[in-house]
Every structure is written in structure tokens, then in C-alpha cells.
Amino acid sequence: SSGINAEYGGTEAYSLLLADLIVHATPVDHSRDPCNTDYFISPGFKNLVLYYEQEEPGDFKQAFALAKCFNLYWDKDIVPGSFRGVIRIHYWGNQLLIVGSQSAFARKLKPKDVKPFKIT
Secondary structure (H helix, E strand, O other): OHHHHHHHOOHHHHHHHHHHHHHHOEEOOOOOOOOOOOOOOOOOOOEEEEEEOOOOOOOOHHHHHHHHHOOOOOOOOOOOOEEOOEEEEEEOOEEEEEEEOOOOOOHHHOOOOOOOEOOO
16 A cells, blocks of 8 residues: 555555546457457457456455466465455556456446356
């Protein structure tokens, strides 16, 4: 959080930035498997959002499974970069916001027609 305070002017300012990024992001195709190698290849930088299924806030099982798809490897109980249930990364030249379905902060921003992704 000290990095957020220094770089973004505090957690409230970062929350507003993140909410704006989520609202203006293009939802990825949640009917396709994001683990496919061609899933994120697209020309140009895009702001994308992927919603993943959570049983409860703080449930990162799906986030850890998605991380493997993106060749990210985290310690078992730690999700770096997670802020209020949102993980913000850059992947294949795109900014990707990975949002938990039970994030009290971000779930109200999810379009109603988007079904959170779940790796089975």
C-alpha cells in the first residue's frame, strides 16, 4: 500500500483509478478458455477485464489457476498486486484487470451479461 500512496496519491485515489479502468475496459470473451495461447494476441494495446468465479471474498483458487495460464507463479497464499479483489497485470501488450466475482469493490462494476470465468 505504500507504493499506492506514493505513486497514486493514496488508496482512495487508486480505487477511483481502478474503478475507471474497469468501467472502461473491454470484457474478454468469457466463453473461451483464457489458457489458449491465441486468447490475448491482438494488435495494439487494449484495456481488458476478466472476471473470475469466487466462492467468497478472499477466495483466490481461480486466480491462482488463471495465473498458471499467464505463466505467473505466486506463493500459495499471496496474490501480489491484488487490491480490493482486483489484480492488475500487463499481458501480451494489454493491460489486464482480473476481477474476483465476490469483490465488494468491483462486483458492482461487472456488466450483467458477463458470467465469471471458472477453470474446471
